[in-house]
Amino acid sequence: MLDKTGIALKEQVLSRFPKKELLVKAKAIIECYQDIPCNPCQTSCPFGAIYIGDDINQQPKLIVEKCTGCGICVTSCPGLAIMLAKTEREKAVFKIPYEFLPVPKVGENWYAVNRSGEIIGDAFIEMVQNIPRQDKTVLVTVSTKIDYLYDFVTIRSRDHE
């Protein structure tokens, strides 16, 4: 499925989420499902929470108790395959990498989009961070209905045709 369409299976996605109890704090969701020679997630994490090892072809593993939800890995992953997720009562809150114009602004309401590229609902822009270390990959904090916790992956502007 993934290797024909680019869409990860539900089971694959769920395997990268920690237990829901742990998501009261933001945790990295690492959607790297293939052995490729790459390790910036591991080397960028200041807390040693992502493990790949000496063979950089191995897939990254999250050591969930060490992950502080800082978001450095999100803008370090060249594959844009990492986001942060947490739950806040009835909301799911994400930090996602975003590399398109226009850059979202705090307070705007965008579309929430799933891994197939379909609009699933609304995404409220909570915070936008774009500091030099991120090298132009904007870190966008968005909140959605909690129902989208396992489906949401990105945002789309309402001006998009």
Add this chain to the structure above:
Amino acid sequence: MILKDLIIIGGGPAGLCAAKTASEAGLNILIIERSPKLGGQLIKQTHKFFGSEKTYAKTRGFDIAKILIGDVLKRPEQIEILLDATVVGLYPDHELTVYQYGIYSKYKAKAIVVATGASEKFLAFENNDLPGIYGAGAVQTLMNLYGVLPGNSIVMVGSGNIGLIVSYQLMQAGVKVKALVEAAPKIGGYLVHASKLRRLGVPIMTSTTVKRAIGKDALEQVELVSLNEKWEMIQGSEKIIDTDALCISVGLSPLHQLLSMAHVEMKFVNELGGMVPVISSEHETSVKNLFVCGDVVGIEEASSAIVEGYLVGLIAAKRLGYIHPNYETLEANYHAQLTNLRSGPFGLKTRIGLAKLRGEDYAR
């Protein structure tokens, strides 16, 4: 005849990196580059690179180019650079003919590193010469170097990393990517790139190819067709898409022609992309003191070209009597990096290809 110690043909990542380590060893070098800028394909790459930090992972390609070019420009007393200069002849006695600004000049070197890179493959289909049909390299040159859009919408052919990445860059530039088609049953490049496109709403169609292009003066439509497991077109599965641009990204072949001209022993190795020079474990061809590095000896990622360049720079300098102060440590380190980059499933083709090449060499 102009005499030089080491001439490096090609100022892309492999050539630049070879110049760096060879100059550190104390050698004087001439880099000959046919385009007006150093950096090769890196200068068009706007995405963050994969790999390890040693090969500048998570740095954007054009910024890697700046780093590699900067390393070379730091040593102007040792490294001379000819731009807009094409090597049009390479002869077995290390002589070469260079064409620059309407003038042909003869050079002779004690050693030569050929780092010419690769050229794009194309695809045969009806009307494939209509305006609006591009190779992926041309799309990147227009869009990322000169800021010119190749069209309003596009269909991408080929799901290797280049096809996937260029599709993403096209979306960033505001071009509607109507479909990405792949003749094989599976996506060829990194799945993270494919997922990035899919979440933007780009349909990825495997087992599909282009049957023909349609248009009067320029491309107007593309007819796609599904392929069966024998890669035959399935009659009745045709589908027409309106688009003013089509991008072909179906792989690269080593730019081997200069080597063939110098009577280097060549071999066709499919896994490495086509005709490649037979090399020793020191990256030396069958012509003594004629070395190769980068895509000309097998299509790989830029990270491998960088490390191979560093390695070959060390080796070529040593051959001419200039031993890098950290030769042994660096050599071991570069070999380890190459092994690591090539050890996963994506390195399989390179591993098989190199074994084919070197197997013969050891047997000889």
